[in-house]
Amino acid sequence: xxxxxxxxxxxxxxxxxxxxxxxxxxxxxxxxxxxxxAPEAGEPELAxxxxxxxxxxxxxxxxxxxxxxxxxxxxxxxxxxxxxAVLAVLLAVMVGITAYLWSNGGFVVIRLGExxxxxxxxxxxxxxxxxxxxxxxxxxxxxxxxxxxxxxxYFSTLFCGDESDVPSGHGG
Numbered sequence: 733x734x735x736x737x738x739x740x741x742x743x744x745x746x747x748x749x750x751x752x753x754x755x756x757x758x759x760x761x762x763x764x765x766x767x768x769x770a771p772e773a774g775e776p777e778l779a780x781x782x783x784x785x786x787x788x789x790x791x792x793x794x795x796x797x798x799x800x801x802x803x804x805x806x807x808x809x810x811x812x813x814x815x816x817a818v819l820a821v822l823l824a825v826m827v828g829i830t831a832y833l834w835s836n837g838g839f840v841v842i843r844l845g846e847x848x849x850x851x852x853x854x855x856x857x858x859x860x861x862x863x864x865x866x867x868x869x870x871x872x873x874x875x876x877x878x879x880x881x882x883x884x885x886y887f888s889t890l891f892c893g894d895e896s897d898v899p900s901g902h903g904g
Contacts, residue, residue, distance in 0.1 A: 734763050737778050737785065744789035746804045747796045755792045829883075 738760055745752045759782070766781055767773060773781075782788050793801055 733775060733778070734760070734767060737763065737775065737782075740785035741789050741792070744785060745792060746808055747793060747801050748804060751796055751800065755795065759788070759792065 738756060741759060742752065742756055745755060747755070763778065763782065766778070770777065779785075783791065
């Protein structure tokens with residue numbers, strides 16, 4: 733409970749790292765002392781004594797240099813924008829690859845473990861199925877490894893024209 737409260741306050745402290753650790757250390761000592769006197773205290777009692785995490789963080793930030801707080805908030809916004817931009821680019825790449833595979837190679841199915849061949853009847857006529865069993869192929873035992881090998885195999889087949897490169901799959 734104490735750690736959860738401190739983590740909530742930590743997330744709201746927009747100040748330099750050293751300052752944040754100093755403030756959280758002091759708050760942690762105060763919360764520990766309070767919990768020694770009132771061991772049955774829960775989150776509502778912590779909020780009543782120290783304020784909600786938002787209120788507590790606001791009070792602690794009043795002790796910091798306003799310029800440093802503003803600079804940290806700018807850095808936080810910049811990191812957030814960069815993260816959103818990277819995720820948008822990754823999403824665009826994934827959509828592009830999916831569209832490319834769909835338009836040039838049909839439907840791609842990647843299965844792990846057991847499968848029922850009768851399921852293949854419901855797939856479009858132009859499709860590729862990659863089957864992997866984790867027991868026999870430990871190099872590609874993760875989903876990422878399976879996807880990577882499937883994409884490599886697909887492009888090898890696409891550009892080399894050799895369907896024998898398709899690992900334990902069935903071309904359609």
